[in-house]
Amino acid sequence: MVVGDDGSRDSTATEARRAGALVVPGPRLGKGEALSAAERAAPPGPLILCDADLDGDLRPLAGAGVDLAIAAFAERQGGGFGLAKATAGALIRARSGFSAREPLSGQRYLSARARAACFPLARGFGCEPRMTIDAVRAGLSVGEVELPLRHRATGRDPAGFAHRGRQLADAILAAGPLAVNRRGHRLPLLGLLAPLAAPRGRRAAVFAVALVGLADDLRSGPERGVRAHLRAGATTGTLKLVAIPLVGLAATRSASGALAVALAANALNQLDTAPGRALKAHLTCSLALGAGAPAVAVLLLPYDLRERMMLGDAGSNALGAVVGLTLVTRLAGRERWAAVGALAALNALGELTSLGRAIERAPVLSALDRLGRVAG
Numbered sequence: 438m439v440v441g442d443d444g445s446r447d448s449t450a451t452e453a454r455r456a457g458a459l460v461v462p463g464p465r466l467g468k469g470e471a472l473s474a475a476e477r478a479a480p481p482g483p484l485i486l487c488d489a490d491l492d493g494d495l496r497p498l499a500g501a502g503v504d505l506a507i508a509a510f511a512e513r514q515g516g517g518f519g520l521a522k523a524t525a526g527a528l529i530r531a532r533s534g535f536s537a538r539e540p541l542s543g544q545r546y547l548s549a550r551a552r553a554a555c556f557p558l559a560r561g562f563g564c565e566p567r568m569t570i571d572a573v574r575a576g577l578s579v580g581e582v583e584l585p586l587r588h589r590a591t592g593r594d595p596a597g598f599a600h601r602g603r604q605l606a607d608a609i610l611a612a613g614p615l616a617v618n619r620r621g622h623r624l625p626l627l628g629l630l631a632p633l634a635a636p637r638g639r640r641a642a643v644f645a646v647a648l649v650g651l652a653d654d655l656r657s658g659p660e661r662g663v664r665a666h667l668r669a670g671a672t673t674g675t676l677k678l679v680a681i682p683l684v685g686l687a688a689t690r691s692a693s694g695a696l697a698v699a700l701a702a703n704a705l706n707q708l709d710t711a712p713g714r715a716l717k718a719h720l721t722c723s724l725a726l727g728a729g730a731p732a733v734a735v736l737l738l739p740y741d742l743r744e745r746m747m748l749g750d751a752g753s754n755a756l757g758a759v760v761g762l763t764l765v766t767r768l769a770g771r772e773r774w775a776a777v778g779a780l781a782a783l784n785a786l787g788e789l790t791s792l793g794r795a796i797e798r799a800p801v802l803s804a805l806d807r808l809g810r811v812a813g
Contacts, residue, residue, distance in 0.1 A: 440489070441475030443468065449489060464811070466744075467607075468543075469564030470622050473557040477621070484552055488543045493586035498546035504577035505551045505569065507537070508544035511585045518593075521605040525566040528612040533573035538581050540566050541604060551577050557623045560745065562604040563611025570612065616654060616747050619711070624744065626654055627737065628752025634719070634731035635759045642688035646702060646758040649680045650750035657750070677702075681754065689765050693773050698761035700780035705757030706750055707787040712810050713742040714793065719756040728763045742809040 438458040442450045444465030453460050461475045472486065485495050498506040525540035543565055547555065554575040559567035572579050591597035610625040617623050628650060632643040653673040678699075685698025701722075709715035716738045720730050734756070740746045748756070764776050786792065796802045 439475045439479045441471035443471035466622070467561035469558040469560045469562075469607075469611075472564060473621065473623070476552070476556050476558075482549055484547045486543060486545045486547070488588060490589040491544060491586060492588065493584060495544055495546070495584070495586075497584060498544070498582055501546065501580055501582050502578075503580040504548040505555075505572040505579045506546040507539055507542050507569070507579070507581045508586060509539040509542065509581045509583045510588075511583050521601045521608065524605055525608040528608060529566050529569050529573075532570045532612055535569060535573045535579055537566075537569055540569065541608070542581075544584075544586065547572075548577075550575075557617060557621055559607075559611035559615055559623050560625070561607035561611075563607035563609075563625075566608045567611040567615070610746075614651070614655060614749075616749055618744060618747055620744065622744060624747045626651070626749040626751060627740075627746045628654070628749040628755060630733055630737065631748065631752040631755035631759075633733040634723075634756060635762065639688065639759070639762050642684050642762070643755050643758050645684045646681055646698075647751045647755035649677050649684075650702075650706075650752070650754035653677055654749040654751055677750075677754065681758065685758070685761060688762060691765070693777055694761070694765040696777045697764050697773070697780065698758050700777065700784055701761035701764065702754040702757035704780055704783050704787065704792075705760065706753045707784070707792045708796075709748055709750075709753035710791070710793040711806065712744050713738060714796070714806060715748055715753040715756060716741055717806070719760060722760045723763065726760075726763050726767045728767070731759070739809070743811055 438453075438456070440450065440453040440458045440460045442453075442460050442462045444463065450460045450462065459478060461471075461478045463471060463474050476484065483499070485498060487495055495508060498508060522541055526537050529535055529537050529540050541562070545565070545568070547568075551572050554577060555568045555571045558564035569579060591600050610627075614626040615623050616626050629644075629647050632640045632647050635643040653676070656673045681702050682695045682699040686692070686695035688698065689695065705715045705718055708718050716734055720734055720738070723730060723734070737746070737748075737752075741748065761780075765773065768776055783792070786795070796806050
């Protein structure tokens, strides 16, 4: 028995240890993160997932003969108006074709194959619907088993509605593109929101850059850096090397504009190696160029710092493109070319060494870089 302790404030961890369970403690991050941490501590083989407030026998799930067996409660207990459940079911159906009676049920059996296909789980309460999507899309067998189970039900009160609101938001985010961060957490990629940081007339160009970056998020290989992509030939990285300057050229009608957009996009991508770093760089550049602080960047920053989402290449490239386009708008002639030269030097430095490590070695920059980030 392995218990994932998601910052519990009652005696759950103490009682679990007293009963002989292995308790895996962690900060209060969310259900998906706690389950993923517990899974890493569990021995190889199949798993049964069980919520801590459950009363009933889950052994029939292991004998269902499928890779992912999901418990369906024989009797409904509590709940709201069904919006979160219906939305999660619709998302599973849209992404995998599977019709789930209990899309949010946390009582599940996973074979070793299902475990490999589904972990690490999506963050928060999005872990269950995404687990079903991943298993079906991996070609595994999935089924639901009706069982006489009971649990602590949420009611139609403020706490219950807040809980279901989090379930709804997490399920929606979990159905989209995800990526695994430095801690092994599988987070939603929200980089396609980054074009909102651009002025209205520039958003189409920045959105094109974001789409190219998203292709790299979803299909990238092990290559890192311009030289590695050029040596590898046709990769999503080389697509970015060609497409982003062309977008910059079309948007600015100038060679200096194309270089500014491409170099700024790559520079922020090189910086996006720790939570909040690319957004902080974008906000700093925007303020320095007199463009103000874009609202979407300010709103995304705390979620990025707390590791609730990731920008990915889509977001970092798009934010860099916004910086490049702002530079073109604000500077002309020699000043613009000087800025392009500075960006080229920054890119060259990033090819020779990690920009992140350079920041971490400078005390003042390191302190600003860590500001607001979760510990660890």
